[in-house]
Amino acid sequence: MTFLSTLDYLPHIAFDSVVFGFSKGKLKILLMEYHATGWFALPGGFVKRNETLEEAVKKGLFERTGLHDVYLDQFHTFGSLERFKPEVMKRIFEASNHPIDSDHWLLDRFLSIGYYALIDHEKVTLQPDAISDSIAWYDIDQLPSLILDHDKIVQKALQTLRENLDRKLIGGNLLPDRFTMNELQAVYEAILGEKLRRTSFQRKMLSMDILERHEKLFTGKSHKAPYLYSFKTQ
Amino acid sequence: MTFLSTLDYLPHIAFDSVVFGFSKGKLKILLMEYHATGWFALPGGFVKRNETLEEAVKKGLFERTGLHDVYLDQFHTFGSLERFKPEVMKRIFEASNHPIDSDHWLLDRFLSIGYYALIDHEKVTLQPDAISDSIAWYDIDQLPSLILDHDKIVQKALQTLRENLDRKLIGGNLLPDRFTMNELQAVYEAILGEKLRRTSFQRKMLSMDILERHEKLFTGKSHKAPYLYSFKTQ
DNA sequence: TTAATATTGTCTCTCAGTGGAACAATAGAT
DNA sequence: ATCTATTGTTCCACTGAGAGACAATATTAA
Incomplete structure (x- = not known):
């Protein structure tokens, strides 16, 4: 065969x-x-x-x-x-x-x-x-x-x-090229199976100098629009 | 054959x-x-x-x-x-x-x-x-x-x-059952390929609550004798 | 036009952990 | 009794994280 x-x-x-x-x-x-x-x-x-x-x-x-x-x-x-x-x-x-x-x-x-x-x-x-x-x-x-x-x-x-x-x-490999900090945090939480603190997570991610900040994402919701980020290609 | x-x-x-x-x-x-x-x-x-x-x-x-x-x-x-x-x-x-x-x-x-x-x-x-x-x-x-x-x-x-x-x-698996803090540090240094600070290493090891302290080891040298330690079996 | 609402970005305060140094303790030599 | 080398401990400054407060802002409601 x-x-x-x-x-x-x-x-x-x-x-x-x-x-x-x-x-x-x-x-x-x-x-x-x-x-x-x-x-x-x-x-x-x-x-x-x-x-x-x-x-x-x-x-x-x-x-x-x-x-x-x-x-x-x-x-x-x-x-x-x-x-x-x-x-x-x-x-x-x-x-x-x-x-x-x-x-x-x-x-x-x-x-x-x-x-x-x-x-x-x-x-x-x-x-x-x-x-x-x-x-x-x-x-x-x-x-x-x-x-x-x-x-x-x-x-x-x-x-x-x-x-x-x-x-x-x-x-970041689980997300599209550009994503919000909230989406990235949701990925981490889904993987780790636990909630993370919003401010600590943001501070840590930004301090690592691995993210590039782009334009804001306007979703039509009545609140401040989040920035889009991508991972730096180094 | x-x-x-x-x-x-x-x-x-x-x-x-x-x-x-x-x-x-x-x-x-x-x-x-x-x-x-x-x-x-x-x-x-x-x-x-x-x-x-x-x-x-x-x-x-x-x-x-x-x-x-x-x-x-x-x-x-x-x-x-x-x-x-x-x-x-x-x-x-x-x-x-x-x-x-x-x-x-x-x-x-x-x-x-x-x-x-x-x-x-x-x-x-x-x-x-x-x-x-x-x-x-x-x-x-x-x-x-x-x-x-x-x-x-x-x-x-x-x-x-x-x-x-x-x-x-x-x-600790690389050492005999009982060892001095200095010997444990030497193992870590050999593996990591870098010198570690004595006091920080000792503090960290002791704070982890994984070591049991036993009698002192008298080597005949003219200085303070170090304690022997073993890993706790838990 | 102004106020309200929800969410985001940033800052502050506190505390734990670490680097770095100083100090105290001590076994043996002199 | 003093000296020397090493070990055990403490202190101070700094960093990073937890926790919360506050400022900024996109849209809706009044």
Whole structure:
């Protein structure tokens, strides 16, 4: 069969991407659903023999979101044995009209390298892959339960994102180019899962000298208009 | 052949360990040398089909150091193509009297999961493996050049260790159970690569309420004797 | 035209933590 | 008893954050 031939890919090696987006004040991630089973999973993929791990992840991300040049960070590699459930994978391929033999390499044990991505929710055009029926955004604190160890992968991704948020100044990757201070604060609050003080947040952001101030944003509301900001490109 | 049969191991998957120790005021790591080639490499290994990634790493570490229950942290997975140099691996196996065929699975492409370990330098009894001629400590800023991408692996390990040093309070793992404040400070300085202020360091450590103070250590020197400390087990 | 309202931008006060230095304590040598 | 080297502690100045107050302003209501 030509579908995912073992000659092209490295067996036993997979990757899973936790793609974060921000919309309507909520932090969300992308999940794929296999309708025939009702199962949810992270978007992932496999590594070809002649491509870099990172190339494979970027390609997979582009195929699902249409985006190049995405903020991407590897956070952990999962190598437990609870990952190894051939019957789950077999059912998924069967339900998608791609049945595979019992000795197929895709049913063998896999280690998975976890990446998280931060993208501008508005720029995405979602595209399911060959074996999934849909891909969509899910609120980070209203996730369905996921196959295999994907719940743990999401939790670890979120933990790493929180730890890196201040250190790497990556919050802006979830917003469009120009945004208000309030929007930036909402991103931080959604990621950290806690309210922040408005004045302290503003003071801290401005003191770091990473933001550029632009024109005001007039929304038609009856109050002072906020400035728009962008991250300095240095 | 029975040596590293492909039936027992997951192909394409390896791990490498950066084992940190502290001795005579210097931060050191363990390196293996293949005498016939003069090449140096990190101690690593492969994952058996029926064991967890972490089990494999711990077992490998035990075989080389004789230590169980070591502080261990996964920091990155390396998946570039510069790792793929079959001629290097072939030469190593030939030089160690374990020649392998050109199509042997060990000559194929590998991804490697990097772990770093922190151990008490004094507790180790070093043990070379089947194909390496020696294993020994090397000063972190006087390392020989290493095979494949092992230089990058070491740098990434050191970077991660520095980032985690304060956040995870892991410095004590490089010292014996009881130590003086001066020794702890020396560990921090060796890891961070910079001098710290004595009084600030002491105040910070004591204020964190993680240290237990024990008896004084009389060294015979003509000055005030320092207290011994241990980390609280909580 | 003026006042009211909601939100944003800035300032002040306070307090905790750190850099830097000084001072006190002390084990052994002289 | 005095000196020396090092350790434990305290003090002062500065910085950054929490908390609140106040000023600025875009629009609506009177």
